[in-house]
Amino acid sequence: MYTLYYVPDWASLAVRLTLEEFEIPYEAALIDNETNERDSVRFRKMSPLGLIPAFSTPHGDMCETTAILLWLGDQHPGLSPAPSSQERAPYLKWLLFINNAIHNNILSLFHPDRVSSAASANETMQNARAQIQVALGIIDSMVATDQPSWLRADKPTALNYYLGLLMRWMNGFDVSHPAHISSKEYPSLHSMLHALESRPAARKCAELEGLGNTIFTNPTLV
Ligand SMILES: N[C@@H](CCC(=O)N[C@@H](CS)C(=O)NCC(=O)O)C(=O)O
Missing domain, CATH: 3.40.30.10 (Glutaredoxin)
Structure with a gap:
């Protein structure tokens, strides 16, 4: 267990x-x-x-x-592309891309004090935000063009949920906050998230952790 x-x-x-x-x-x-x-x-x-x-x-x-x-x-076979499958290489590439280009920048966006002085906190946030926006744009275009089998809302992998959570947080900030990045700006990703949040797994986690109904596209952060 x-x-x-x-x-x-x-x-x-x-x-x-x-x-x-x-x-x-x-x-x-x-x-x-x-x-x-x-x-x-x-x-x-x-x-x-x-x-x-x-x-x-x-x-x-x-x-x-x-x-x-x-x-x-x-x-657990089925949770992500198997090592021998043709999808494994792109899956690894984009999973690590999300970790590096989005998750790591989110840490600077949410905690600028950890990587810069108070005087440059705003600049740090704006830089992190800009880098995340570039990365999201790249993923959105890739999804629209390639329609990868490992990022479909009707057959999700771990990658859907990892990206979904990161986009949830940024969707959840007030529009006036520098950490707010709306998923609506990334249409392919937004529609994936919209479908993903009605899956039983999302509903169950929403209930278990008190996250509300639209956990990815219109969240209330805990
Ligand atoms: N690189 C780590 C980052 C994890 C992380 O930053 N977790 C946050 C919560 S979302 C945390 O534990 N924050 C507490 C802290 O920074 O002291 C990972 O990918 O798991």
Whole structure:
């Protein structure tokens, strides 16, 4: 049995959505962010920087969302393109692209204080935002042109949910906030998210973590 260590609406949600989509049994362990639970020796052994998610498996403990999603794909055929399939190379390329060009920039967008002084925080956010917009535009065009089999809402992979969660967060900020990036600006991705949010896995996670009905396209952040 797996254990997913989570905080509602944090990066653990990408793993939870994937586990629910593929009906993989797991236990969910809520981490209390109000206490210093993420600083405990036990948690830091799983996730050295104290970041969510952490994930316990029979093969050992893991952290890093992308690593967990890739590992789950290797254990559970159908969750992502198999290593021998023709879709594997593009799947890996775009999964890592999303991690590097979107998720990592989101960290600067949401926490500019961690990578710059207070005086340059606004510039840091604007730069991160611009880089995310470029990356989203590239993915949107790729989806419109290639229609990849691994990013369809009617047959999702872990990648749909990872991208969906990242776009959820940015959709959820008020339009006046620099971290707001509307998915409507990316029509292929927006329609994928729109279809994705009515799937049973999305509905169930919405209920479990209190996320509302339109969890990707019109979210209320927790
Ligand atoms: N590179 C990590 C980033 C995970 C991450 O930043 N998680 C956030 C929640 S969404 C976190 O734990 N933040 C707490 C903190 O930064 O102290 C991954 O992909 O899993």
